[in-house]
Structures are given as C-alpha cells and as structure tokens.
Amino acid sequence: MKTILVTGSNGLLGQKIIYALREMRNVRCIATGIGINRLRAQDGYEYVTLDITNPEDVKQVMQLYRPDVVINTAAMTNVDACEQRRDEAEALNVTSVKQLVASCNACSAHLVHLSTDFVFDGSAGPYVETDTPNPLSHYAFTKWQGEKAVMDGATSWSILRTIIIYGVVDDNSRSNVVLWTFNSLRQGKVINAINDQFRSPTLAEDLADACIQAGLRKAHGIYHVSGRETMCILDLVNIVASFFNLDGSLVRSISSEELNQPAKRPPVTGFIISKAEQDLGFKPRTFLEGLELIKKQLLMVGAL
Numbered sequence: 001m002k003t004i005l006v007t008g009s010n011g012l013l014g015q016k017i018i019y020a021l022r023e024m025r026n027v028r029c030i031a032t033g034i035g036i037n038r039l040r041a042q043d044g045y046e047y048v049t050l051d052i053t054n055p056e057d058v059k060q061v062m063q064l065y066r067p068d069v070v071i072n073t074a075a076m077t078n079v080d081a082c083e084q085r086r087d088e089a090e091a092l093n094v095t096s097v098k099q100l101v102a103s104c105n106a107c108s109a110h111l112v113h114l115s116t117d118f119v120f121d122g123s124a125g126p127y128v129e130t131d132t133p134n135p136l137s138h139y140a141f142t143k144w145q146g147e148k149a150v151m152d153g154a155t156s157w158s159i160l161r162t163i164i165i166y167g168v169v170d171d172n173s174r175s176n177v178v179l180w181t182f183n184s185l186r187q188g189k190v191i192n193a194i195n196d197q198f199r200s201p202t203l204a205e206d207l208a209d210a211c212i213q214a215g216l217r218k219a220h221g222i223y224h225v226s227g228r229e230t231m232c233i234l235d236l237v238n239i240v241a242s243f244f245n246l247d248g249s250l251v252r253s254i255s256s257e258e259l260n261q262p263a264k265r266p267p268v269t270g271f272i273i274s275k276a277e278q279d280l281g282f283k284p285r286t287f288l289e290g291l292e293l294i295k296k297q298l299l300m301v302g303a304l
C-alpha cells in the first residue's frame, strides 16, 4: 500500500488527482487544502486542512502520514495577481516549496511538483525539457525558482511542466479558458480572445494521470506534459463556441498589446511531450475528446 499526499486538493488539478486516486487499489490518498474540503465526493480518501505556507503544519502532517509520494499542486496561479502581490507569490511558489522539499527528504517521500510553460519566454516554442527558461513575469519567475528549489534540494523528485489546464471543477470555485468561454457565451456576454498567443491546452484528467504515474514510478527529472495540439487562444475559444453551439459572433479578436494585462505572457509555447510519453505512459486526449468529456460532466451536473 502506497500513501500519496496531495496539496491544493480543492484546485482544478488537485480535484482530478483525488478523483483518480480514490479509484485506485493499494493507494491511501491524503487530500490536503486550505479550509474545508470542497469536493463533492467525500469518501475513498482522507482530508486534512493544510496551508503549505505554514512550516510547522507541513512538518506535522508529513510526520503523521509519512507519505511515499507528495504531489504539490498548491500554488498562487493567478498570473496578474502574482505581478501585483509579489511577496505572496514568492511565499507560496518558492518558500513553501523549499519547506515541502525538506519535509519530503525527512520521510524519504518522492516529490512531484507542478510548473509551467511560462518559465519560457515564448520566442521558440515548442519546447523540450532541456531548453533554457527565461521567465517574463513574476509568476513565471517564482515558478522557476520553485523548480530550482526542487532540483537543488529534493532527493527524489519529478517536475511536471504544463500548459493551460482545462476541466470541470466540483464547486465552480475556479474557472479556466474552456469554462470561461462556455459560461460567458451562454450568458450572451461578449468576450475578448487573444489572437497572438499560442498554447497547447491540457485536459486536467490527463495531467492528473501523469502526476500519479510520475509519483508511482518515481520518475526522475523534468517532464513536459500537455495536450498535443498547439493553437491560438482565439482559435481555441472559437472551437469551444462551435462545439457547444454557442454564438461565435460574441467572440472578439484582440492582440496582447490591446488587452494590456499587468503580467507579460510568452507568445508561443507548446511542448514536445515524447519524454512523458515514454517514461510516464502519457497519452493525452485530443482537444475535441477533452471537450466531449467536459460535455458529459456538465450534463451529469445539469449544467447543460
């Protein structure tokens, strides 16, 4: 029996990892997050409140459960908020990672840590794991520093970098590009979709599987884990609109310059994923297959 502890279990990726782990035999799943457990399913795993910026609590929880694997999905993920609240971003995305690394080493746990395509400047995508990071924003900088904390300090580790994650969350506490498009267009709202940033959307369920495999196999090193198709955000939004038969005329094409967000974003990312395919058995669904799954999930909760 392996014990797997997940941080940030109320988040988009965290929720999908818990749902996948509770189906697995021979795994004891410990979900941890801030405040109360917000997953609809409350059985098949244990939940404990854990703020990873509190080192004493981290140490205590780690000593109590002595996990074989820790999957760290907790992070400050709002890119513009990170630009504006730099200390907070640093505390969560860097300092708490160092503390987690120390606690993992103390109980010989393998750490699976999540990072981002934003560590690259987007001038030369698609990227392989050995390409050199050059972060453009404070979010990206803190995520890169978090990677370094793992690489320099952890004895057993995997870093999974990923790209815009999409999926349905239980409590509607978070949005993502697919849900945002779906919800906005259903409400008849006009939306701005960027026409000069290219990404490979990643289905949260696929990424969750890769995280679990990285932990169970104790895969060592950096892995690029994303969907295979790279597309412009505007095209992505239009695909979602037409898939759900929504009014595409509400989608407004806008450049990064016009949108003028507080944090700078890389223009073209996308990953070469062959290392993850080989070592983790990663087989991402196509974007349309991902949307089919989302449609089923929305139907199940009566949102469609």
Ligand SMILES: NC(=O)c1ccc[n+]([C@@H]2O[C@H](COP(=O)([O-])OP(=O)(O)OC[C@H]3O[C@@H](n4cnc5c(N)ncnc54)[C@H](OP(=O)(O)O)[C@@H]3O)[C@@H](O)[C@H]2O)c1
Residues within 6 Å of the ligand: 007, 008, 009, 010, 011, 012, 013, 014, 033, 034, 035, 050, 051, 052, 053, 072, 073, 074, 075, 076, 077, 092, 114, 115, 116, 117, 143, 161, 162, 163, 164, 165, 166, 173, 174
């Ligand atoms: N989303 C993307 O498109 C994307 C792209 C590339 C990389 N990533 C990386 O992938 C990982 C997972 O992303 P995600 O989309 O699942 O993020 P998410 O939905 O924002 O989830 C992050 C979770 O961390 C929790 N959290 C915040 N502060 C915490 C703290 N001090 N202690 C413990 N938990 C805390 C949040 O709690 P609350 O729910 O209570 O706020 C949330 O549940 C992150 O490392 C992110 O940087 C994400």
